[in-house]
Amino acid sequence: MxxxxxxxxxxxxxxxxxxxxxxxLAERARRGGRRRRRAHSLAVAAGAVIAIGAVxxxxxxxxxxxxxxxxxxxxxxxxxxxxxxxxxxxxxxxPAPSWTSAQPLHPAVRPVVLDALTGRVLHPISVPPxxxxxWSLVAAAPDDRTFVLSARTAAPQxxxxxxxxxxxxxxxxxxxxxxxxxxxxxxxxxxxxxxxPDATQLAYSSDAADxxxxxxxxxxxxxxxxxxxxxxxxxxxASWAPDGHRLAFTSEGQxxxxxxxxxxxxxxxxxxxxxxxxxxxxxxxxxxxxxxTYCPDGTCMIANGVYLPTGSVAAVQVAYGQILRIPLAxxxxxxxxxxxxxxxxxxxxxxxxxxxYTQGQSxxxxxxxxxxxxxxxxxxxxxxxxxxxxxxxxx
Amino acid sequence: xxDEGERSFDxxxxxxxxxxxxxxxxxxxxxxxxxDVLQVALEKTYHHWKRISRDDPEPYVRxxxxxxxxxxxxxxxxxxxxxxAAVPEVAVRSESDTTDLRNALFAELRRLPPRxxxxxxxxxxxxxxxxxxxxxxxxxxxxxxxxxxxxxxxLRAAVAEPAWTRGN
Numbered sequence: 013m014x015x016x017x018x019x020x021x022x023x024x025x026x027x028x029x030x031x032x033x034x035x036x037l038a039e040r041a042r043r044g045g046r047r048r049r050r051a052h053s054l055a056v057a058a059g060a061v062i063a064i065g066a067v068x069x070x071x072x073x074x075x076x077x078x079x080x081x082x083x084x085x086x087x088x089x090x091x092x093x094x095x096x097x098x099x100x101x102x103x104x105x106x107p108a109p110s111w112t113s114a115q116p117l118h119p120a121v122r123p124v125v126l127d128a129l130t131g132r133v134l135h136p137i138s139v140p141p142x143x144x145x146x147w148s149l150v151a152a153a154p155d156d157r158t159f160v161l162s163a164r165t166a167a168p169q170x171x172x173x174x175x176x177x178x179x180x181x182x183x184x185x186x187x188x189x190x191x192x193x194x195x196x197x198x199x200x201x202x203x204x205x206x207x208x209p210d211a212t213q214l215a216y217s218s219d220a221a222d223x224x225x226x227x228x229x230x231x232x233x234x235x236x237x238x239x240x241x242x243x244x245x246x247x248x249x250a251s252w253a254p255d256g257h258r259l260a261f262t263s264e265g266q267x268x269x270x271x272x273x274x275x276x277x278x279x280x281x282x283x284x285x286x287x288x289x290x291x292x293x294x295x296x297x298x299x300x301x302x303x304x305t306y307c308p309d310g311t312c313m314i315a316n317g318v319y320l321p322t323g324s325v326a327a328v329q330v331a332y333g334q335i336l337r338i339p340l341a342x343x344x345x346x347x348x349x350x351x352x353x354x355x356x357x358x359x360x361x362x363x364x365x366x367x368x369y370t371q372g373q374s375x376x377x378x379x380x381x382x383x384x385x386x387x388x389x390x391x392x393x394x395x396x397x398x399x400x401x402x403x404x405x406x407x
Numbered sequence: 408x409x410d411e412g413e414r415s416f417d418x419x420x421x422x423x424x425x426x427x428x429x430x431x432x433x434x435x436x437x438x439x440x441x442x443d444v445l446q447v448a449l450e451k452t453y454h455h456w457k458r459i460s461r462d463d464p465e466p467y468v469r470x471x472x473x474x475x476x477x478x479x480x481x482x483x484x485x486x487x488x489x490x491x492a493a494v495p496e497v498a499v500r501s502e503s504d505t506t507d508l509r510n511a512l513f514a515e516l517r518r519l520p521p522r523x524x525x526x527x528x529x530x531x532x533x534x535x536x537x538x539x540x541x542x543x544x545x546x547x548x549x550x551x552x553x554x555x556x557x558x559x560x561x562l563r564a565a566v567a568e569p570a571w572t573r574g575n
Contacts, residue, residue: 016562017531020516023509024433024532033424033445038417041449129534347422381429382533383465 022090025365028381085209085254086155088308088362091128092407094183095368096137096159097375098123098148099403123148123161125183128366128407131375131388134183139163140175140190151207151214152406154308154362158211159406160191160231162202171196174205174214176231192234199225204357206250206259207231215259217247226250226261226275226284239275239284246270249303249357254310260291262301262315270300272315272338291338301336302355308364313338314348314380316356316369335367335378349378349385359406370403416456420449423465427472433528434476436517444479448472470543473529477521477544508566515565519558522546526554527562 034040123137143163151160157179165171172195175188191214195202200220207214214229224247225240245264252259259275272291279287291313301317315336333351335358356371367378377386424445431441431448448471452459459467516524522544529540530551537555541548 016512016559016566019508020512020527020562021532023512023516024528026509027513028429028432033428034442035421037424037446037449038420038453040446041416041420041453042413044450044453347418379534381426382469383423383426384533384535386534 018090018093025091025363025381085256086153086158086211086362088154089156091363092156092361092366093128094134094156094179095126095128095131095375095405095407096123096150096152096161096177097126097370097403097405098137098150098161123150125179125185126375126405127183128156128377129386135185137161137177137185138188140173140188143173143175148404149202149205149216150404150406151205152359153207153211154209155211156362156407158207159185160205160207160214161188162205162216165194172202174216174229191229191231193229193236195227199223203246203248204250204261206252208252208256209254210256213252213256215250215252217250217261219245219247224263224284226259228259228277237277237282239282239287241284248355249305251305251313253306254308260304260306260313261288262304270302270317272301272304272313291340292342303358303369304338305358305360305367307337307360308362310340312340314358314360314367315345316351316358335369337380348380349383351376357404361407366407368405368407370405373403375403375405412457412460415460416453419460419464423468424449427468430469430528430533431472431476433516433532434473434521434525435479440476440479444472444475447475447479451475466543473525473543474545477525511565512562515562519561523554523558523561526551527558530555 123139124133125135125137126132127134139161140163143165149162152158158176159179160174160176162172162174165173173193174191174195176191177185177188179185195216195218198220200218202216202218205214205216212231214231215226216229217226218224221244223240223242224245225238226247227236227238229236243266245266245268247261247263248270249262250259251261253274257276257278259277260272261275262270262272264270273288274291275284275288277287281287301315304313304315306313315338317334317336318332333356334347335349335351336345337348338345351369352371356369358367358369360367365379365381367380369376369378374387374389377388379385427448428441428445431444432438435441435444448468451471452464452468456464516527519527525544526540529535529543530537535543537548537551540551544551
């Protein structure tokens with residue numbers, strides 16, 4: 013039986029993907045005259061824009077683009093059908109080493125699989141023996157079926173482990189597979205995790221009182237490599253480029269502002285400062301970029317930030333949250349939607365069309381093609397969720 | 408409308424024109440028609456920008472796009488011929504069953520009456536609810552349900568009997 017609605021949606025997706033409007037539409041609308049019918053010229057122009065964009069992207073991407081990834085990226089299976097959501101209990105954000113003894117303020121909540129359209133809870137996710145449900149982060153591969161989650165060791169709660177689950181066509185999760193090795197909280201708790209497009213590498217960010225680091229784990233063997241820098245401040249979000257070699261992440265500067273950087277994971281050594289570089293194009297009005305995710309074609313990033321108009325005095329009054337598309341070939345970021353202020357987590361599906369972002373207890377689904385949003389708050393599974401929990405979700 | 412209004416209109420067009428073009432293309436029969444529809448919609452939007460920009464303007468503009476696409480179809484029906492740049496798209500066999508299926512679905516979507524097509528695009532591509540779809544099209548929820556049902560039935564029939572086999 014063909015799922016005609018989803019296939020239709022995918023069919024339209026296939027046809028409209030990459031369509032770009034002409035750049036002088038506002039001026040034409042202002043002139044008011046009906047555009048003369050010029051056969052093919054605009055279609056050609058639109059195609060040219062795409063082609064020029066692709067060509068222009070190459071010089072920007074080439075210098076740090078290493079050899080092709082070892083294995084093929086997992087392919088999206090169509091519009092996302094499932095979301096995996098989990099929560100991280102909020103503890104006092106005192107600097108480490110108090111992290112190591114930080115205890116959740118309330119019972120943990122079990123991670124769940126949600127229906128991607130309605131937010132309905134479909135299935136709970138089991139956690140491997142010896143791990144607790146507490147402190148779960150989530151990362152997804154582009155196929156919307158392969159996920160990695162984090163969990164604390166049950167006792168003493170001084171380390172973390174990661175495990176994989178795979179969803180079947182009904183969203184039912186497989187038995188969890190533990191990724192070898194564990195992470196000590198001595199270097200801080202994981203802030204975010206990101207699964208490479210081929211699902212063979214897991215990256216996580218962590219920060220402690222006097223250093224912060226990005227660590228990459230080979231999912232099969234548990235072998236790991238870390239890049240660190242001797243500074244405090246948050247490393248909040250991580251996202252793999254489609255080449256499986258570059259990793260975007262957000263980091264807190266000495267002025268307290270969050271910015272986006274890109275780590276070249278093929279660089280030797282372990283100096284995070286030397287191996288990473290800032291993303292161009294973000295001006296001073298786009299401040300505090302908390303979360304970032306690569307577009308599947310690698311030509312742009314989607315990020316959330318705070319827009320602070322130049323010259324604003326009453327910043328609190330006028331600043332607002334934005335979901336931005338940041339072109340990596342140059343050019344200014346483009347606002348896709350407005351969001352709340354503050355921390356959030358983004359997850360872009362494998363097709364690059366659907367974004368979810370979590371803020372507070374809600375998940376917002378944003379269709380980047382149409383601008384349509386849908387917000388849902390997943391029902392708790394297991395014990396009740398505290399309002400201060402941070403919600404993580406990925407597809 | 409100068410200065411702030413002009414600037415915000417420019418920003419809106421820059422940010423949303425491509426997304427609106429995709430909506431128009433899903434509703435129209437060709438890229439040229441889609442560009443015309445978008446152009447007309449933005450002209451109408453510009454004239455009323457001061458009023459509609461107080462709230463989220465996108466649903467308003469999207470509604471103009473949908474209605475312009477539907478009314479444009481009526482006008483185009485009276486035209487004796489249409490020049491095209493390439494051979495009209497037809498569903499063809501390919502290596503992939505999925506590609507076959509999607510080609511067939513999109514080709515059949517283009518053959519649907521414009522309002523039926525609009526209902527399917529709004530409901531199943533843009534994920535609008537039945538109520539939202541009815542509001543966008545200015546019709547009743549019952550009409551949306553019946554149009555969606557008929558449209559899906561035609562698409563199912565097209566999948567059961569692919570376009571490339573018809574007329575052989």
